Amino acid sequence: MTTTDVKLKTYLNYINGEWVASETRKTGTSNNPANKDEIVGFYQLSSSNDFHQAATSARAAQKEWQKLSGNVRGDYLLKAASILEERIDEVATIMTKEMGKTFPEAKGETARGVAILRYYAGEGMRSNGDVIPSSDSGALMFTSRVPLGVVGIVTPWNFPVAIPLWKMAPALIYGNTVVIKPASETAITCAKVIECLHDAGIPLGVVNMVTGKGSVIGQDIVEHREIDGISFTGSNAVGKQLAYTAVSRGIKYQLEMGGKNPVIVANDADLDLAVDATISGGLKSSGQKCTATSRVIVQNDVYDKFKEKLLRKVEEITVGDGLEEGTWMGPLVSEEQLNTVLEYIEIGKDEGAKLLVGGNKPLNAVDGHYVEPTVFEDVSPNMRIAREEIFGPVLALMKVDTLEEALTMANDSEYGLSASIFTTNISNMLSFMEDMDAGMVRVNAESAGVELQAPFGGMKQSSSHSREQGRASMEFYTNVKTVFVKG
Ligand SMILES: NC(=O)C1=CN([C@@H]2O[C@H](COP(=O)(O)OP(=O)(O)OC[C@H]3O[C@@H](n4cnc5c(N)ncnc54)[C@H](OP(=O)(O)O)[C@@H]3O)[C@@H](O)[C@H]2O)C=CC1
Ligand SMILES: O=C(O)CCC(=O)C(=O)O
Numbered sequence: 001m002t003t004t005d006v007k008l009k010t011y012l013n014y015i016n017g018e019w020v021a022s023e024t025r026k027t028g029t030s031n032n033p034a035n036k037d038e039i040v041g042f043y044q045l046s047s048s049n050d051f052h053q054a055a056t057s058a059r060a061a062q063k064e065w066q067k068l069s070g071n072v073r074g075d076y077l078l079k080a081a082s083i084l085e086e087r088i089d090e091v092a093t094i095m096t097k098e099m100g101k102t103f104p105e106a107k108g109e110t111a112r113g114v115a116i117l118r119y120y121a122g123e124g125m126r127s128n129g130d131v132i133p134s135s136d137s138g139a140l141m142f143t144s145r146v147p148l149g150v151v152g153i154v155t156p157w158n159f160p161v162a163i164p165l166w167k168m169a170p171a172l173i174y175g176n177t178v179v180i181k182p183a184s185e186t187a188i189t190c191a192k193v194i195e196c197l198h199d200a201g202i203p204l205g206v207v208n209m210v211t212g213k214g215s216v217i218g219q220d221i222v223e224h225r226e227i228d229g230i231s232f233t234g235s236n237a238v239g240k241q242l243a244y245t246a247v248s249r250g251i252k253y254q255l256e257m258g259g260k261n262p263v264i265v266a267n268d269a270d271l272d273l274a275v276d277a278t279i280s281g282g283l284k285s286s287g288q289k290c291t292a293t294s295r296v297i298v299q300n301d302v303y304d305k306f307k308e309k310l311l312r313k314v315e316e317i318t319v320g321d322g323l324e325e326g327t328w329m330g331p332l333v334s335e336e337q338l339n340t341v342l343e344y345i346e347i348g349k350d351e352g353a354k355l356l357v358g359g360n361k362p363l364n365a366v367d368g369h370y371v372e373p374t375v376f377e378d379v380s381p382n383m384r385i386a387r388e389e390i391f392g393p394v395l396a397l398m399k400v401d402t403l404e405e406a407l408t409m410a411n412d413s414e415y416g417l418s419a420s421i422f423t424t425n426i427s428n429m430l431s432f433m434e435d436m437d438a439g440m441v442r443v444n445a446e447s448a449g450v451e452l453q454a455p456f457g458g459m460k461q462s463s464s465h466s467r468e469q470g471r472a473s474m475e476f477y478t479n480v481k482t483v484f485v486k487g
Pocket of ligand 1: 154155156157158181182183184185212213214215217218219233234235236238239241242256257258259289290340389390391
């Protein structure tokens with residue numbers, strides 16, 4: 001049985017190189033958020049014992065995988081990249097159907113997945129240590145990076161190809177084996193990615209996928225004795241809970257969580273650029289990115305002009321099924337997410353913010369979890385819509401007199417993931433780069449849209465202060481061994 005049998009539409013767990021049903025014999029349903037009645041497929045609702053099988057298989061495969069040379073491990077990633085590239089339309093279609101982002105966005109993300117696999121394949125050939133002069137002239141001293149062992153990976157639904165791959169690919173290239181539990185909303189998209197690794201011939205047990213509710217098997221991923229490290233992206237509540245257990249077990253953990261990302265528009269900004277970037281950074285993927293722009297802090301002199309240009313463009317946004325040509329913004333991922341966003345819109349109104357545009361479910365879109373792109377103004381820093389992550393297409397405009405005030409406001413957040421400034425003045429750029437407390441600081445560019453070869457992560461409550469992607473991944477997925485050799 002394969003997961004590509006469309007008649008069955010039931011996707012299986014992947015354990016020790018085989019597609020297997022959960023021992024529970026229960027499945028969950030993946031629905032299309034653009035059309036609630038359309039079933040995309042079924043995925044396994046796994047048990048702790050299913051997870052145990054996967055973790056045990058990953059352990060059994062680990063030493064042999066580690067012993068392969070880096071370029072041999074890289075070859076598997078290269079093969080998987082080519083297979084994913086051949087299947088790009090199929091994978092992107094499933095992604096759009098499961099989580100709602102538009103097909104061009106889904107295709108772009110899948111292409112990014114291909115590039116991530118190729119990038120980390122190359123890592124297998126790069127240096128993994130340093131020679132350090134010993135104080136003993138007759139000795140050789142060097143460092144070597146060794147894998148953690150078996151890594152547990154928990155991923156969210158908003159980047160269902162890129163995030164699993166930017167965690168799995170570095171884990172694998174540095175010699176770890178993995179067990180992934182993807183978000184339930186996008187379990188099938190993850191199965192499609194795993195199929196590529198399977199078809200690339202990756203050895204048995206090196207990659208394992210177990211689907212099911214995080215609330216049922218999630219804790220196993222960090223508690224299981226065979227798990228040596230855990231990498232998580234998702235909400236702060238779940239991330240912190242996993243971290244507590246990881247600390248109590250003394251294993252490594254890495255968390256990527258929320259954001260409340262500001263954009264500053266200075267008096268000297270190129271306003272058209274700033275408007276386009278605010279819309280793209282805040283509303284693409286319906287604002288469901290941890291790097292999405294949510295606070296738009298605009299200097300007084302250009303406030304009215306910026307607002308007018310922004311509203312004109314927001315009103316032109318077409319909301320609809322992401323598979324339909326001409327749709328700019330798809331639905332939210334689920335009814336739960338829709339309710340959360342609508343609730344925040346009510347909170348904004350109750351707190352006294354002024355709703356300029358949007359704020360409702362579109363009248364002609366009853367079949368899916370749609371919400372209009374929404375812009376508030378008169379938002380003050382203490383309002384909940386200025387402080388809490390909404391994870392939806394909601395922008396909060398905030399007016400300031402000076403850039404110092406803008407920076408203070410931008411930094412007034414428990415989060416510190418990404419931040420942008422739009423300015424043509426070099427000293428404004430420099431003070432922003434220096435004083436903005438965010439893991440990603442961007443000048444004349446939107447807050448979202450990270451590059452796979454650069455470190456990614458946040459300050460404050462946005463992450464566990466570690467970094468993912470690029471060569472920074474090596475810090476998490478390996479331990480340093482210092483070797484001293486005396487002839
Ligand atoms: N930083 C980011 O990129 C993301 C942030 N978020 C934020 O989180 C909010 C809620 O989204 P949600 O999807 O519920 O996020 P969660 O943190 O609940 O989900 C992320 C992943 O964790 C799993 N999970 C859930 N509960 C547990 C648990 N107790 N132990 C271990 N794993 C668990 C989920 O599985 P399952 O799907 O089965 O529940 C999913 O795979 C969003 O509104 C947004 O604010 C969400 C997604 C991504
Ligand atoms: O901005 C991006 O492209 C990545 C965002 C992200 O990682 C996330 O939302 O989880």
